[in-house]
Amino acid sequence: MELDKVYEPRRFEPRWAQWWVESGIYTAKWVPGKPVFSLVIPPPNVTGSLHMGHMLEHTAIDVTIRWHRMRGDVTLWLPGTDHAGIATEMIVARQLAAKGIQYRRDLTREEFEAKVWEWKAESGGTIKRQMIQIGASCDWSRERFTMDPVLSRAVREVFVSLHERGLLYRGEYMVNWCPSCNTAISDLETVHEETAGHLWHIRYGDVVVATTRPETMLGDTAVAVNPNDDRYDGLTFVPLPLSDRKIPVVRDEIANVEFGTGVVKITPAHDPNDFEVGKRHNLPLIQVIGQDGKITAAGGKYVGLDRYEARKQIVEDLQALGLIEKIDDHTLSIGKCQRCRTVVEPLVSKQWFVRTKPLAAKAIAAVDEKRIDIKPENWIKTWNEWMLNIRDWCVSRQLWWGHRIPAWYCDACNEVVIAREDPAECPKCKGALRQDSDVLDTWFSSGLWPFSTLGWPEQTDDLKHFYPTSLLITGFDIIFFWVARMSMLGIEFMGEVPFHKVYIHGLVRDADKQKMSKTKGNVIDPLVVNDQYGTDAVRMALVSGAAPGTDIVFTPDRLESARNFANKIWNAARFLLMKAGQEAPAQTAQAITLEDRWIQSRINECAREMNLAIDQFRYHEAAQTIRHFIWDDFCDWYIELKKISNDWGNIIPVFETALRLLHPVMPFLTEELWHRLGAAETDSISLQPYPQFDPALADTGAEREIKLLRDIVTAARNLRAELGIDPKLPLTGTISRDVDAALIERLCGVAFAKGEVPKSGAVRSTPDFDLWIDVPAGQMELQRKRLEKEKDQLIKNIASSKRQLGDEIFLSKAPAKILDSMRAKLADYETQLANVDQALTGQSPGQ
RNA sequence: GGGCGCUUAGCUCAGUUGGUUAGAGCGUCUGGUUUACACCCAGAAGGUCCGCGGUUCGAGCCCGCGAGCGCCCACCA
Numbered sequence: 001m002e003l004d005k006v007y008e009p010r011r012f013e014p015r016w017a018q019w020w021v022e023s024g025i026y027t028a029k030w031v032p033g034k035p036v037f038s039l040v041i042p043p044p045n046v047t048g049s050l051h052m053g054h055m056l057e058h059t060a061i062d063v064t065i066r067w068h069r070m071r072g073d074v075t076l077w078l079p080g081t082d083h084a085g086i087a088t089e090m091i092v093a094r095q096l097a098a099k100g101i102q103y104r105r106d107l108t109r110e111e112f113e114a115k116v117w118e119w120k121a122e123s124g125g126t127i128k129r130q131m132i133q134i135g136a137s138c139d140w141s142r143e144r145f146t147m148d149p150v151l152s153r154a155v156r157e158v159f160v161s162l163h164e165r166g167l168l169y170r171g172e173y174m175v176n177w178c179p180s181c182n183t184a185i186s187d188l189e190t191v192h193e194e195t196a197g198h199l200w201h202i203r204y205g206d207v208v209v210a211t212t213r214p215e216t217m218l219g220d221t222a223v224a225v226n227p228n229d230d231r232y233d234g235l236t237f238v239p240l241p242l243s244d245r246k247i248p249v250v251r252d253e254i255a256n257v258e259f260g261t262g263v264v265k266i267t268p269a270h271d272p273n274d275f276e277v278g279k280r281h282n283l284p285l286i287q288v289i290g291q292d293g294k295i296t297a298a299g300g301k302y303v304g305l306d307r308y309e310a311r312k313q314i315v316e317d318l319q320a321l322g323l324i325e326k327i328d329d330h331t332l333s334i335g336k337c338q339r340c341r342t343v344v345e346p347l348v349s350k351q352w353f354v355r356t357k358p359l360a361a362k363a364i365a366a367v368d369e370k371r372i373d374i375k376p377e378n379w380i381k382t383w384n385e386w387m388l389n390i391r392d393w394c395v396s397r398q399l400w401w402g403h404r405i406p407a408w409y410c411d412a413c414n415e416v417v418i419a420r421e422d423p424a425e426c427p428k429c430k431g432a433l434r435q436d437s438d439v440l441d442t443w444f445s446s447g448l449w450p451f452s453t454l455g456w457p458e459q460t461d462d463l464k465h466f467y468p469t470s471l472l473i474t475g476f477d478i479i480f481f482w483v484a485r486m487s488m489l490g491i492e493f494m495g496e497v498p499f500h501k502v503y504i505h506g507l508v509r510d511a512d513k514q515k516m517s518k519t520k521g522n523v524i525d526p527l528v529v530n531d532q533y534g535t536d537a538v539r540m541a542l543v544s545g546a547a548p549g550t551d552i553v554f555t556p557d558r559l560e561s562a563r564n565f566a567n568k569i570w571n572a573a574r575f576l577l578m579k580a581g582q583e584a585p586a587q588t589a590q591a592i593t594l595e596d597r598w599i600q601s602r603i604n605e606c607a608r609e610m611n612l613a614i615d616q617f618r619y620h621e622a623a624q625t626i627r628h629f630i631w632d633d634f635c636d637w638y639i640e641l642k643k644i645s646n647d648w649g650n651i652i653p654v655f656e657t658a659l660r661l662l663h664p665v666m667p668f669l670t671e672e673l674w675h676r677l678g679a680a681e682t683d684s685i686s687l688q689p690y691p692q693f694d695p696a697l698a699d700t701g702a703e704r705e706i707k708l709l710r711d712i713v714t715a716a717r718n719l720r721a722e723l724g725i726d727p728k729l730p731l732t733g734t735i736s737r738d739v740d741a742a743l744i745e746r747l748c749g750v751a752f753a754k755g756e757v758p759k760s761g762a763v764r765s766t767p768d769f770d771l772w773i774d775v776p777a778g779q780m781e782l783q784r785k786r787l788e789k790e791k792d793q794l795i796k797n798i799a800s801s802k803r804q805l806g807d808e809i810f811l812s813k814a815p816a817k818i819l820d821s822m823r824a825k826l827a828d829y830e831t832q833l834a835n836v837d838q839a840l841t842g843q844s845p846g847q
Numbered sequence: 848g849g850g851c852g853c854u855u856a857g858c859u860c861a862g863u864u865g866g867u868u869a870g871a872g873c874g875u876c877u878g879g880u881u882u883a884c885a886c887c888c889a890g891a892a893g894g895u896c897c898g899c900g901g902u903u904c905g906a907g908c909c910c911g912c913g914a915g916c917g918c919c920c921a922c923c924a
Contacts, residue, residue, distance in 0.1 A: 006886075174922095192921080199924080210924060224924095256923065264924045272922050333921085346922090378851065382919070385850065389920085476919085511859085513917085544872080545860075549852080551917095553859055557873045564886040575883030612863095620861070624871065639883080714890085721890045727879060748889095797868075804867095810904040818866055818905085825867055 003577065003676065007563075007570035009534030012672045017132050025684055026069075026137045028076035030465040037068035038076040038466040039499075040450050041138070042474045042482065043146065045084035046120055047091050050130040052508040052516055052554060053475065055526040058136045059539045060505055060546060060619060061473045065137055066664035067614050070690035076466050077137060078453055080144035081127060085442040086181055086339055089401040092116050103400075109437075112400050130527065134535050135667045137686065142462070144453040146445040147403070154452035155403045155445050156420060158493060163418045167355045167492075168395075170407070170416070174275045175351055175394050176335060179293030180342035183398040184351055186441060187391060188480055190335040190344050199330035200315065201260070203323045205238040207249075210260040212332050213270075214318070215311040218299045219288035220247055222266040224277060227251040229262050241323050242314065243300065250281045272346050289345055307345070352396040352405060352438070359488035360387040366497050372487060373501045375617060376549040379479065386480055393485075395441045402439030409434050447485035450498035472499040479504065503617050506551040508542070513553055529559060536666035537563040543665050544623035548616075565627055566669055569662075572635050573673045576655055580648040595641045596650045597702035602633045603657055608693035610661055619665075626662050634658060637710065644746050652677060657691050664690075708768060709747075712739060715764045716748040719773050722786055723762060733773040763787075765835035767828040787840050794833045801826040 004011075020026065030036070039061060044054060061077065069075040092115055096103050103112045124145075131138065144151060162168040175184040200214050209223055220240055225232045237246045254277050255264045268278025269287040278285060288299040295302040295310045302310045318324050335344045364387045366372045367380055374380050396405060408417040412431030417423050426433055445452070450472075454463040468490070474483060483502060490498030509515060510522045517523065530538050540562035545552040606629040613622040634654070642651055656677060663670040663685050674685035712735065720727065727749070735741075735752040745751045750773060757763065757770040762783050764771050775783070801822060804810055811819065 003883095005884080007884095212924070254923080259924065266924095271924085273924080274922095276922090330924095332924095335922090382851070385920070480920095507918095513859090547861065550860080555859065555873085558859080560886075561872055564884095567886045568884065571884035571887085573883085578883075616863085618863080621863090624861080628871090635883090636888085643881095717889060718891085721878070724878085727889075728881085793868090801867085804904085807904070813904040814866080821867055 003570065003574040005574070007534070007567040009536060009566070009668060010531070013535050013668045014133070016668050016671050017135055020135070020137060021132055021140060023684070024141070025687060026077070026139050027141045028074060028139050030074055030461070035073045036465060036470070037073040038078070038469045039065065039471050039473070040078045040453055040469055041080060042478065043080045043082040043446060043449060044127045045087055046081040046124045046127070046145065047084055047088050049126045050134070050526055052524055052526055055134060055538065056508050056542050056546070056552060057473060057475065057505060058131060058134060059542050062136050063543060063614065063619060063664040064471065064473065066667060066686055067690060069137070069686060070660065070663065070688060072689065076139055076142070078142050078144065079128070079131065079136070079138035079140060080453060081124065081146070082442060082446055083145065083147045083402065085397060085399055085402040085439065086183065088116060089399050090181070092119050095119070109400050116401050133527070134530065134539070142453070146442070150455060151445060151448070151452040152403055154448050154456050155440065156406050157457045158448055158489065159406055159440070160418055160420050161493070162354060167358065168352065169355065170350060170352050172348055172350050173353070174272045174346050174348050176344040177291060177347040177349070178337040178340065178342050178344055179291065180340045181337060182291065184349060184394055184396065185337060185344065186394050189338045191338050192333040192335055194331055195334045197330050197332050199328040200324060201326040201328070202241065202318060203325055204241060204265070206235060207232065207238055207263045208261045208325050209263050209265040211265055212330060213311070214314050215295070215307055216267040216270045216288065217242070217265060217314070218295070218302065219267045219269045219286040220265045221268055221278065221283040221286060222248050222250045222281065224250050224252040224255045224264050224266050225262055226253065226255040226257045229255065229257045231262065241321065242317060250277070252277050252280065269348055270346055275348065285348060287348065289347070291347065293345060351394050353392040354395055356390045356393050356488065359492055360390045362491045363387055363484065363487040366487060366491060372497050372499065375501065375503050378549065379476065379504050383479065383484070386484065395444050396438040397441055399439050402442065403445055405436040405438050405440060407436040409436070443481050443485055446482055447489045450486055450490055451494050456494070467494060467498070468496050469499045471501045471503065473503045473505060475507065476504050505546065506549070508552050508554050511553065511555045524554060533559045533563040534566060534668070536669045537566050540565060540623060540666055543619045546619040548618060565631065566666065568631055568635060569669060569673070572630070572639065573655070573676065575639070576651060577676065580652050592650065593645065593647065594702055594705060595638060597699045598706040599633065599638045599654050600697050601699035601703050602629060603654060603661070603691070604694055604697040607661060607691040611690070611692065614664070623665060626658070626665070630658055630662070637706070640747070644743060660685060660688055661691050709739070709744065711766065712744060712769060712771065713747045715766065715771060716744070716750045716773065719762050719764055720748070720750070723775055723783055725775070731773055733771055736770040763835060763839045765832045770835060784840065787836050791833065791836045791840070794829050794836065798826065798829045798833065801829060
């Protein structure tokens with residue numbers, strides 16, 4: 001059966017994608033004594049669809065996974081998705097809104113939850129379908145979702161257990177509140193942006209305060225001056241404008257003598273610093289901005305105004321009263337909600353917090369002791385920095401979609417019950433209980449992912465076999481959100497790190513090096529390019545740019561280059577099948593020729609480099625190595641040599657080995673061709689052994705001989721091109737060494753005779769050989785130019801070598817190996833110069 | 848205010864512990880309808896490795912200073 005002339009991935013990729021899943025060959029089966037390689041996916045949002053970042057991540061993971069599987073490890077890639085609390089809630093809310101339903105008003109909590117599950121059933125499978133399309137060799141039998149009953153049980157167990165261990169508490173603290181998402185968010189979910197603003201200087205009786213948020217003055221309960229600032233000695237109270245209150249002047253370090261007037265207004269209810277000051281001085285808390293971002297009843301006449309409306313109004317009113325002394329431009333960094341970009345409002349509210357300090361200490365130690373080996377290593381510093389300055393983690397969210405907090409409150413006696421099983425009544429007074437209406441931060445459940453997905457808290461076989469996982473491959477954007485939390489919780493609850501290694505990959509950028517984002521409109525849809533170029537080509541393009549610690553600039557020329565490579569392999573296969581037929585590999589033992597020994601040595605070296613590269617996450621190097629082997633060594637030389645000898649007996653096994661080497665990167669093409677070579681239908685190349693380095697196959701003799709042959713042929717072709725001689729015109733020449741002249745003639749069209757090379761005319765002189773080509777008269781001008789240029793270079797090289805070899809200090813300090821090679825080099829240069837000189841003088845001007 | 852990273856061919860980037868002549872892909876130029884492949888073949892040109900200083904026999908690589916760019920973290924009104 002002949003192959004199509006052009007590589008058409010669409011004709012076979014979907015078929016293999018489907019078969020890989022249906023055959024169940026990637027279901028991990030534990031076998032005693034066999035090495036285990038396990039990895040859990042960074043769970044994509046269930047709302048999501050595949051973007052280029054996923055494609056890169058999943059390709060990197062898949063390359064590693066397929067490689068381990070072929071090496072014979074019991075290999076598990078556990079897939080799944082995250083319920084993505086806020087994101088999903090917003091999506092479903094938006095859909096309901098389109099139908100005129102406001103969920104919090106029109107639906108009960110249970111009704112809304114049912115709607116989300118409904119939505120998940122319809123649209124939650126997109127990512128999975130897409131992952132299957134790109135060839136991700138996951139174990140779908142173990143697919144998990146963070147809201148699965150087993151995982152939810154793990155969440156509850158951890159929550160209750162953290163509480164029992166004193167690592168969880170509920171309290172009224174200042175949190176970041178998003179008035180638009182209508183929930184508290186963690187510090188990590190707030191992003192700070194430099195924003196142009198103003199600094200208003202407002203007179204409070206005898207003092208002037210400066211503020212960037214005048215509207216908060218409604219809630220001021222003090223002004224502060226530095227204890228060392230004697231300018232305000234004796235001042236105890238100042239009047240608060242726009243109110244009839246007098247507020248105390250407190251002495252506190254927060255006030256900077258140098259800044260402005262040295263007096264700072266204190267709003268304990270709306271600023272984290274002021275909150276602390278308030279606690280130190282027992283100041284009352286007056287909340288003047290509500291959770292909806294509007295002024296509360298405590299704000300007097302401004303009640304109901306949006307905070308920015310109120311700001312305008314207040315400034316106007318103060319100006320009318322002549323109390324604004326000055327307005328300066330001032331850029332400040334404002335915290336915004338990561339999700340919706342709304343400016344967060346610091347608010348005091350009752351939330352659940354995880355005490356992270358003790359957990360972080362263990363995570364730092366784990367990385368320090370390399371029990372978690374982070375690569376590239378420069379991320380360790382970032383890791384430590386964050387862990388050392390970690391603050392308690394606000395884990396409650398005022399949402400409906402997520403793991404409901406397992407805390408119950410008794411309105412009768414104020415008892416708080418935190419329990420693994422839903423309690424029926426108050427254990428103290430038998431009164432009715434009311435469950436906390438909040439849910440947990442999504443990252444709380446993702447933080448348990450490496451063990452909750454394996455069945456914990458049940459002591460399952462999977463947990464025993466696959467935890468700790470071997471490796472985590474993820475992006476730097478979720479190091480703190482996710483990797484840090486998994487590490488802390490894994491160590492705490494499993495007593496062991498969740499993964500032995502972490503590899504942090506780069507970011508996919510567009511041709512202008514910009515981050516891809518929907519708002520910028522520069523996203524490349526992986527499914528579109530997969531369709532255009534083939535999934536294998538996209539994988540190859542990504543992998544070939546994936547050097548550790550660097551971002552990946554994803555450009556069309558990379559894609560084309562990768563697609564061309566696929567086409568090259570396709571055509572090589574087509575040709576081999578025509579020549580060598582479809583006999584199963586190695587049926588008849590053929591005589592091993594020089595080129596056979598050479599290619600085996602080359603592919604052996606290729607295997608050595610690829611194993612090393614993949615093991616060290618140098619994916620780009622693996623890609624380059626196999627490309628170079630297949631294109632340059634195998635196609636350009638091995639096949640060409642075989643055409644000459646017309647001996648096709650040993651070529652298929654080499655090609656088959658190359659397919660196996662390439663398979664982790666380009667799984668579809670290699671699977672397809674491997675079957676075209678005659679493999680059984682029920683078999684898969686992905687289950688064949690990955691080629692390993694075998695010292696017995698290294699053949700330096702054969703490598704040297706073929707290199708000599710290549711150099712001679714290249715030199716001859718080079719001369720021919722430079723002299724502008726018709727490529728088809730047969731030529732004669734002389735060469736200084738014993739060579740296979742017939743073979744060389746077939747390769748470059750020059751019939752060489754062995755002999756003393758005339759040191760004149762069209763000569764090429766190298767350390768290994770000298771050769772001369774008989775040239776028709778009148779075509780020497782180009783050659784003369786080349787020789788002169790070469791002479792200049794040689795003179796420079798000789799001068800430089802001589803200078804170094806004449807340096808006493810160099811001679812005494814440099815190792816003998818370097819000296820020897822430099823002396824040999826100098827001798828070569830000198831011989832070559834003599835040859836070139838002779839060639840130049842041998843040319844009479846008229847020639 | 849701290850921390851991290853980048854600067855190498857026209858473009859996008861490699862360069863593992865310092866060691867002879869710094870590489871790849873794409874692009875450019877020259878020449879090719881050799882019966883696998885023009886998504887191809889043969890050949891070529893192209894580099895002050897951001898600047899300055901230092902360590903060293905020897906620096907793209909190590910150290911210091913500087914310039915430009917990017918990212919992360921941070922509660923100074």
